[in-house]
Amino acid sequence: MHQIISDEAWRDLLAADGTAAASKFQRDFVRAAVARATGKRPSLRHLTLGQAARILERVGQSPAKLTRGGRGVPALEKTGTIAQWTLFGMLVLMVTVSSPAGFLLGAGIVGLMFLLRKRRRDRQAWEDANWAGSPVSAAQGIAVPDARIEAPGNHAVPQLAAFEGQAPILPVARAASPGRGRYQVSLGRSEWPNVEVVGEHAYGKAIKSALRASKAPVAVGRDSECEGVQIELVAEPDNPYDMNAISVRWRNQVLGYLSREDAIRYAQPIRRIIASGLIAATTARIWAYDGVERLQARVTVALPEPELIAPLNEAPTGVNTLVPWGSAIQVLKEEDHFDILCNHVPPGGVGLLLVSLHRANRILKNGVERPFVEVRLDGERVGELSNITSAHLLPLLEHTETIGETALAYAKISGSALAAQLVLHAAKATEISNDWLSVGPHFPPKLLPRATEYDVPPAYGI
Template identity: 35%
Template structure:
């Protein structure tokens, strides 16, 4: 049985239009509920993104469903980008979910004024494919993930570039699980308590004294429950300049309902899905059809093997894309990328 997973990177606004709503007007109208007003009604609901590799029209098809109701599909060009990571999440036992803005209205028909026509639309709050899931697993010990909040800048990352290099991505950024820890620092004249930030239990920086003061009450509250404070973090940059930005509610922003609940060991150990690091570029060894295609070097274009379906002009595999398992494997030593002027 799969578990629901609210994909990361949602920011509260829906910008991705769903295709084919006109074919699913009845389902959209049902989702709008009994409070629907013909002049126009909008609701926000969680919807599931369901890859359909056996879809006879498009093997990259991704259905958008609200419970048992099919509301439409990701546009074809978006489905090509999103289906690989969504399929991977499904294969790991997760059901990807996002927030959707569902809108609908009715007006008189052009030819028959006694007949009212319904028109609906669905838009999704969907981040870029590489930002849908974290690149590392959540802590194996009991932990709680703080609710998403405004950006919090980590300081001192320049002292930990070697550690952070493991999280650099071709896209320039990725999500990770980070943990917060209360530590005492000794200065020349006195000591001070600050928050240390770790990724996979390795220090990668700290919060300013002022921001530490906003987070320490939460850390202490969870520590009393033998629970580690975990947050969403974005690692972005390159090997000479890397930044880490947390997204979490501060102590005074946490709702009482969150503070009153406790993390169960079972819930805490249900690690979120991950997006593994992409393979190194310039791979020249044989790559089975089931493995991801390596990312392109600069000024190179994708070179599909013989007997593969030809890709659209200018298309390159998005991060984590895998060819269809039914396609023949690439010949040994196949060059995935050739100079763009070839």
């Protein structure tokens, strides 16, 4: 069973740490370890030794292996690299002179090598955009296909279960219309398909339609796949098999369901989005093999952890604009404001908040003013950013304040009754596009206040 490392986890693993860059052989060793553990091979071209050690620990390997077998020794690695290229050159030469068609075969080998290098560069560009905090764009990297397995037969539809002591949720009239706004649950983060859908083989017709619409060939005896398919998550309180059921739909056609366990985990944020009159949207990867008698299919959807889908608080009053999601930025001096933060730490210890960013000035001993970024929660100061990090955001705040807007950003809060910390996720000024600046303000989605239960309209069979 492969591990699943979420994008949030990757951003933590690849956080800047100031350690020396890992060597080529060390990077390749870490990539191979990740591939064995997860089934996916990242690029990791910019890997440092500290990041490499964290990743190895995450996949159950000893960081000490980074220096075994001569890894990290410049002279040995240089010799190994020369040996690799020498053997490769000899192989191409032998193939080229072995037969009249050898030249074409040798050219094909060289072309394949360059194609693989291009795929890795593309993958690195995706990682830079989604794991290192660059502006988020559609994933262009080459994803290593997941293991192609057939959905177990007992996962066709959610199973009937009793919920003792749980009051039923009364459905309300279906007020939503096709024109409802979409709430992208990623909030601007990468959309990597990481959550398995169950029961796909019961919805072969819809899966084939989605594949064809994505220009993926569908033919008997061959497999098809597509990524980045826009799907919706629909809560079905009237589902006769499971009142917590959440269906995965493409153009209102069911492709499958979240598993029973995942449906319970994601029920609160998904129902909150739907009850607020919005569509819970994300992307999916679809793979299928048409075996004539039966369609084998696998659908995976991109979902952050449930507590990081919707903010715990509401946006402050006034004209606000939501800054795009960016790399993790540690908020400083939050320990000085624990009396405020402790009231926002959720029972699970981790949650998402909407905070506002403001320009402030600090007077140095020599009388010089130094600007920095102050972080506020519901209008109260809860910390600040370092001088270096502030410099990346101050131009953006100058712009928003000039046009009368308050900059908002998402922040991850984690802690307990003893301590709490804030990690800001905001794009830097250099990562903001001119299109984003020219079209605004960018209001945050309007959600109902956080609650234990929400009334959502019936959706089973609709």
